[in-house]
Every structure is written in structure tokens, then in C-alpha cells.
Amino acid sequence: MKYFKYSAGPLISIILSLIIGAIFIILIGQDPAEVYVKMFTDTLGNSYGIGQVLFKATPLILTGLSVAFAFRAGLFNIGAEGQMTVGAFASAWAGFTFTSMPWIVLIPLCIISGFLAGAFWAAIAGYLKARFGSHEVINTIMLNFIAMALVSYLVNNIYLVPATIHTPEISPNAVLLRFDVITGMFKGSPFNLSFVIAAAVCIIIYYVIRKTPFGYRINTLGYNINAAEYAGMNVKRLTVYAMAIAGGLAGLAGLNFVNGYKHYFELGFSENAGYVGIAVALIARNNPFAIIIIAVFFGVLEYGGLTVNTLVPKEIVTILQGIIILLIITITKYFDKKFKLAKA
Amino acid sequence: MEELLTITFVLQTLRITIPYLLPSLGAVYSEKGGVVNIALEGILLSGAFAAAAGTFYTGNIIVGTACGILAGIIIALIHSIVTITFKANQIVSGIALNILAFGITKFFCKILFGSSSNSERIPGIETLDLPFNPFLLLCVIILGITYFTINKTRFGLRLRAVGENPQAADSLGISVTKVRYLGVLISGALGGLGGAWLALDQHSYTDGMSAGRGYIALAAMIIGKWNPMGAAGACLLFGLAESFTLQFQDSGIPTQFIQMLPYVLTIIVLAGFIGKANPPAADGVPYEKKD
Numbered sequence: 001m002k003y004f005k006y007s008a009g010p011l012i013s014i015i016l017s018l019i020i021g022a023i024f025i026i027l028i029g030q031d032p033a034e035v036y037v038k039m040f041t042d043t044l045g046n047s048y049g050i051g052q053v054l055f056k057a058t059p060l061i062l063t064g065l066s067v068a069f070a071f072r073a074g075l076f077n078i079g080a081e082g083q084m085t086v087g088a089f090a091s092a093w094a095g096f097t098f099t100s101m102p103w104i105v106l107i108p109l110c111i112i113s114g115f116l117a118g119a120f121w122a123a124i125a126g127y128l129k130a131r132f133g134s135h136e137v138i139n140t141i142m143l144n145f146i147a148m149a150l151v152s153y154l155v156n157n158i159y160l161v162p163a164t165i166h167t168p169e170i171s172p173n174a175v176l177l178r179f180d181v182i183t184g185m186f187k188g189s190p191f192n193l194s195f196v197i198a199a200a201v202c203i204i205i206y207y208v209i210r211k212t213p214f215g216y217r218i219n220t221l222g223y224n225i226n227a228a229e230y231a232g233m234n235v236k237r238l239t240v241y242a243m244a245i246a247g248g249l250a251g252l253a254g255l256n257f258v259n260g261y262k263h264y265f266e267l268g269f270s271e272n273a274g275y276v277g278i279a280v281a282l283i284a285r286n287n288p289f290a291i292i293i294i295a296v297f298f299g300v301l302e303y304g305g306l307t308v309n310t311l312v313p314k315e316i317v318t319i320l321q322g323i324i325i326l327l328i329i330t331i332t333k334y335f336d337k338k339f340k341l342a343k344a
Numbered sequence: 345m346e347e348l349l350t351i352t353f354v355l356q357t358l359r360i361t362i363p364y365l366l367p368s369l370g371a372v373y374s375e376k377g378g379v380v381n382i383a384l385e386g387i388l389l390s391g392a393f394a395a396a397a398g399t400f401y402t403g404n405i406i407v408g409t410a411c412g413i414l415a416g417i418i419i420a421l422i423h424s425i426v427t428i429t430f431k432a433n434q435i436v437s438g439i440a441l442n443i444l445a446f447g448i449t450k451f452f453c454k455i456l457f458g459s460s461s462n463s464e465r466i467p468g469i470e471t472l473d474l475p476f477n478p479f480l481l482l483c484v485i486i487l488g489i490t491y492f493t494i495n496k497t498r499f500g501l502r503l504r505a506v507g508e509n510p511q512a513a514d515s516l517g518i519s520v521t522k523v524r525y526l527g528v529l530i531s532g533a534l535g536g537l538g539g540a541w542l543a544l545d546q547h548s549y550t551d552g553m554s555a556g557r558g559y560i561a562l563a564a565m566i567i568g569k570w571n572p573m574g575a576a577g578a579c580l581l582f583g584l585a586e587s588f589t590l591q592f593q594d595s596g597i598p599t600q601f602i603q604m605l606p607y608v609l610t611i612i613v614l615a616g617f618i619g620k621a622n623p624p625a626a627d628g629v630p631y632e633k634k635d
Binding site: 330 | 382422426430431432433435436437439440441442443444445446447448450451454455460556559562563566598600601603604607608610611614615616
């Protein structure tokens with residue numbers, strides 16, 4: 001019953017959005033049943049499709065986790081997009097700079113670089129909030145655009161490979177292998193070891209939030225900042241740490257594309273994963289394990305859009321994403337009131 | 345420096361400023377009433393698309409512009425319903441609407457024009473053939489009206505009241521819901537108009553042509569401290585910076601650093617380094633009536 005109460009709102013939102021999406025599909029003279037059936041069978045009906053779905057889900061797990069972690073501390077991180085961008089660039093930079101390193105050093109180096117770059121970027125917003133009280137929502141949005149411009153400068157003016165739009169390739173020792181290379185399963189899909197990293201990070205964050213004194217402080221900060229202060233916690237420092245960790249998680253989201261798929265950095269790689277992560281965290285109600293499930297669902301939508309592109313423009317999926325978020329925030333609010341649920 | 349003073353440079357600057365100024369004034373209406381409207385980016389984009397489609401099918405620029413305004417109002421209406429009636433989070437609603445607008449414009453661009461990247465060429469506004477740019481004139485008029493409305497009229501007073509202290513406004517018999525709706529819808533209309541200018545100026549719609557201008561408009565409003573004249577000044581400053589990069593493309597300053605300027609300035613202003621930033625007290629907070 002408890003699970004039903006928490007999932008009723010999200011489930012109804014998803015169903016309703018599919019119905020509204022059907023109206024768009026009918027509008028252009030296609031059969032919604034055919035489109036939806038194709039969307040789900042082509043994605044989940046074969047191992048290649050499943051590989052693609054999990055590949056698309058990987059960055060969403062990390063950006064969703066980033067937003068959720070900040071939410072836990074009462075902070076709203078709209079900046080996952082920018083944190084992911086600087087993180088992805090940092091991972092690529094480590095990968096194409098320290099090419100002589102063996103993989104056992106280079107892969108952790110890429111991971112740490114991505115995390116630290118994202119953490120630094122988000123910590124700016126955390127510091128501004130702690131020091132000047134300026135709101136993290138506007139600052140993280142601004143930092144997204146600054147990140148985009150900064151990385152665009154680094155890629156186009158400094159590290160560009162002539163006649164391409166990307167950076168040099170990373171060393172083979174920095175590559176996170178594809179599952180089809182390792183196991184022979186998911187043949188042809190770019191599904192790679194980044195997924196394992198994302199899942200492991202979910203478990204770590206779950207443990208940190210639920211079982212450690214630090215997690216307890218983060219939760220207290222989110223529930224009642226006055227109580228946290230009264231209990232003697234250093235609220236300002238905690239705010240900076242919480243943002244930094246959230247940013248670090250988003251910073252890891254670039255590994256999937258850079259180290260797992262293309263092996264270089266290029267602008268526009270993110271496909272809005274930073275923003276979609278907000279939806280993932282909202283629907284999953286900030287629960288790390290629910291985030292994996294919801295990220296996979298969004299992966300189905302994203303890859304599913306490509307499979308039905310011959311019938312309807314693939315942007316039907318973007319429309320669905322927008323509608324789901326709008327419905328979630330209105331409907332869930334209603335159900336929370338009805339079932340008297342506390343704010344997650 | 346002579347190049348800076350040419351009429352072409354001035355006109356170019358003003359032309360670039362228009363799509364910042366209109367949504368920025370829109371943001372003033374919305375936020376003075378207490379509703380944060382991040383959806384302006386999507387409003388601008390759908391306004392541009394609707395204006396291009398409307399102009400393409402009717403051949404009439406005025407009908408096209410009306411379509412742009414209407415599209416802006418529709419998105420703003422959804423934002424109002426979700427955030428004012430259902431009291432949902434304004435930031436999340438804005439982001440969702442931006443994602444939605446991004447998807448819908450691409451979707452219908454493919455259906456109507458057979459391409460997800462641009463529309464066919466439409467009749468637009470040839471600023472060079474006219475003694476003045478009608479949109480520029482419109483901007484000046486709207487700026488004047490906005491300044492007057494916010495500061496001197498009953499509606500302006502009510503708008504500021506529901507943004508500063510909705511409880512007090514409510515107790516005086518002002519409908520917080522109605523006034524906030526009106527503020528957001530006006531912002532939608534102005535954002536849509538700004539979008540229409542983008543398409544008509546370029547004689548076509550291209551994918552994602554709002555290119556972050558909605559966010560810059562919000563930034564300008566913050567730098568202008570939630571006031572119409574301040575917002576207009578900030579928009580002009582950004583227009584000037586952009587015009588400068590176009591004029592001196594090989595000046596040695598990477599364009600990306602000029603692109604960052606509005607965002608960096610916003611952060612500095614918000615941190616309180618340049619005077620005090622004073623947003624309306626209830627900005628971003630849904631009004632829950634106490635029973």
C-alpha cells in the first residue's frame with residue numbers, strides 16, 4: 001500500500017501523457033497503437049534494443065542522482081547540464097593528455113577528473129548561496145551557460161582536431177569497454193561499463209544518505225535548515241559540500257559518451273540529459289534505486305523515439321517528456337495531499 | 345573607434361536588442377506578480393515557429409505575428425494553470441515547458457516544412473526598405489506602457505501587491521489568482537512577440553533559434569532589478585556586447601567570453617556586489633490560501 005501511494009501519481013502521469021501523445025500521433029494521421037507497440041517492442045524486444053536503452057539510461061541515472069542528492073539537502077540543482085559538460089570535458093582531457101598511463105591509473109583518473117570538474121562547477125553555486133545567500137536556481141542556470149561557452153572555447157579554440165568538431169581521441173587505456181566486446185551480448189549497441197559505474201554510485205549514495213552521519217546531516221539540512229543550525233551543524237559548509245557532491249555526480253554522467261562511446265569530447269553530446277535528470281529525480285522521488293528504474297524508462301522513450309522515426313517525428317518523445325513532467329508536478333501534489341504523504 | 349559610431353552599428357545593436365527586450369519586459373510582469381517564468385525560452389521559440397508558420401500559410405506578416413503572440417500566450421497559460429491553480433513548482437514547470445516547446449516546434453517543423461532544421465523562406469521585415477523598424481517603434485511604446493503600467497496604474501499596484509505580499513492583497517479583496525494569471529499571460533504575449541521578430545527578421549524559422557535568449561532576458565531583468573527601465577538598460581548592454589563581437593570578429597577576444605558576459609554579470613548582481621538585488625518578496629512562492 002505504501003508503494004502504491006508513492007507511485008500512484010507518477011504512474012497516472014505517465015499513462016495520461018501517453019494518451020496526450022496519442023493525440024499528436026493521430027493529428028498527423030498515424031495509428032498511436034502501432035507507434036507505441038513498435039516503440040516498446042523495438043526497444044525491449046531484442047538485446048540490441050535493450051543495450052541501446054541502457055546506454056541512453058546511463059547518464060540519466062547520474063544526472064537524476066545529482067538532482068536528487070541536492071534535493072535531499074533542500075537545494076535545487078538546475079545545473080546538472082553544465083556540471084555534466086565540464087565533467088565530460090575533464091574526463092576527455094585526462095584521457096587524451098595522460099596517454100602513456102596504464103589503464104589501471106588512467107581510468108580512475110578520468111573518473112576523478114570528471115567528478116572533480118563537476119563538483120567544482122556546482123560548488124561555485126553552493127558557495128554563492130552560503131556566502132551571499134543568492135539563490136542556487138538562478139546561479140546554476142547561469143553556470144550552465146557559462147560552462148557551455150567555456151567548454152566551447154576550450155574545444156574550438158584550443159583542443160580542436162582540424163576538420164572535425166571534436167577533441168583528440170582519448171588513449172585506448174582510458175576506454176570503458178562495451179558490453180558486446182566483453183560478453184558478446186547486446187551486439188552492436190554502445191552499452192558500456194559506465195552503466196556499472198552509475199549503478200555502483202547509486203548504491204554508494206543510498207548508503208551515504210541512509211547510513212552515515214554525513215547523510216544524516218544532509219537530510220536534516222533538507223528537512224529543516226533552522227533545526228540543522230540549532231543542532232550545531234555548519235550549515236554553510238554543508239551547503240557547499242552538498243552542491244559539490246551533486247555536481248560531481250553530474251560530472252560523471254559524461255563518461256558514458258566520452259570514455260564509453262565516442263572516445264572524444266564534442267559539444268551537443270548531452271542531449272539535454274542534465275534537464276531530463278530533473279524529471280528522473282522528481283518521478284523517482286529522490287530514491288536512488290527508483291532513479292535507475294525511471295532512467296531506464298526514459299531510456300526506452302529516447303531510443304524508442306528513434307525506432308518510430310519513420311512513422312512519426314522522433315520528437316514525439318521530447319513532447320512526451322515535457323508533458324510527463326508537467327503532469328507529475330500537478331498530479332503528484334494532489335495525491336500527496338490525499339494520502340497525506342510527507343514531502344520526499 | 346569610428347566604426348562604433350556608424351548608423352549601421354547602432355541599428356544592428358538595436359535589432360539585436362529587440363528579442364532580449366520583449367521577453368525581458370514580459371518577465372517583469374510575471375515576476376512582479378510573484379511567478380518565476382523560466383518558460384520564456386520556450387515561449388520565444390514557439391513564438392518564432394508559430395509566426396513563421398502563420399506567415400508562410402497566409403503570406404501576411406501581421407497574421408504571422410499574431411500567431412506568434414498566441415503561441416506565447418498558450419504556453420504561458422499552461423504555466424499559469426500548473427503553477428498558480430495547481431501551485432506546482434514554478435521552476436520545474438518552466439523547464440518542462442521549455443522541453444515541450446523544443447519538442448513541439450521540431451515535431452511540427454518536420455510535418456509542415458518537411459525538415460526538422462528550418463522552415464521555408466517567409467516574407468519578413470526588410471528593415472533597410474523602411475524609414476524605421478516597426479518592431480523597434482513597438483518596443484519603445486511597450487517599454488513606455490510597461491513602465492507606466494507597473495508604476496502608475498491600479499493594475500500595476502495590484503500586481504506588485506500580489507508579488508510582495510499575497511496574503512495582504514488577498515485580505516483587501518484582490519484576487520491573487522486573477523492578477524497573477526494576467527501577469528504571466530502578458531509575459532507570454534511579449535515573449536511570443538519577441539519570437540515573431542526573430543523569425544520575421546531572419547525571413548525563416550530555424551531550429552532552436554531562441555538560442556538561450558529567454559534566459560538572457562531573465563538575466564537582464566535580474567540585472568535591471570525587476571524594473572522595466574533597468575531591464576531595458578541591461579538588454580541594451582547585452583545587445584551592444586553582441587553587436588560588438590559581430591563588428592570586430594577578429595578583435596582577439598574570443599566570442600565565447602562575450603557570450604558569457606550576461607550570465608557572469610547576473611551572478612555578480614545576485615551576490616550583491618552591484619547594489620542590492622531586491623526581488624519581489626513572494627517571487628517564486630505559490631500562494632496557498634489559509635482557511
